[in-house]
Amino acid sequence: MKHDPFNVRLYRTRSARSLTMTEVHAMTGIAPRMQNLYESGVHIPGVPALTKLAICMDVSVDYLLGLTDDRRRHGRHEAAGSVGERLKTARGTLNLSQDSLAQLLRTSRSRVAKWEAGQYPGFWSLAEIAAKCKVSADWLVGLSDNMEPVA
Secondary structure: OOOOOHHHHHHHHHHHOOOOHHHHHHHHOOOHHHHHHHHOOOOOOOHHHHHHHHHHHOOOHHHHHOOOOOOOOOOOOOOOOOHHHHHHHHHHHOOOOHHHHHHHHOOOHHHHHHHHOOOOOOHHHHHHHHHHHOOOHHHHOOOOOOOOOOO
């Protein structure tokens, strides 16, 4: 895996798709100025914007996060359930308590509880959750019904 940073992956993907920032704005509602900040590495998107960018560019969230070099989205339809519900499912699959998951992710139990209650994890937290729980980020954000991570 190449581990290109998010901003490089975003720029290369947009360029490979021959999309202008104006076209991406029309499809996602994300202003060109904000896209420029993402592509220059000044800002990172939250989960909703990250999900919109992945859909717009027809790549997986896992790819944009740098969890895989496979650009393809695995599971083309949106699946039911919130990020919080999916995190609970992943935690249950691993037989972890909120405390154990918090230790695994090096965060607080209250933060895990907030995520499970519906607060979106941050960009890096989403990547960490997917990697440590061995699940697809696309599945976590509801873009796939396939829980398995992409290799």
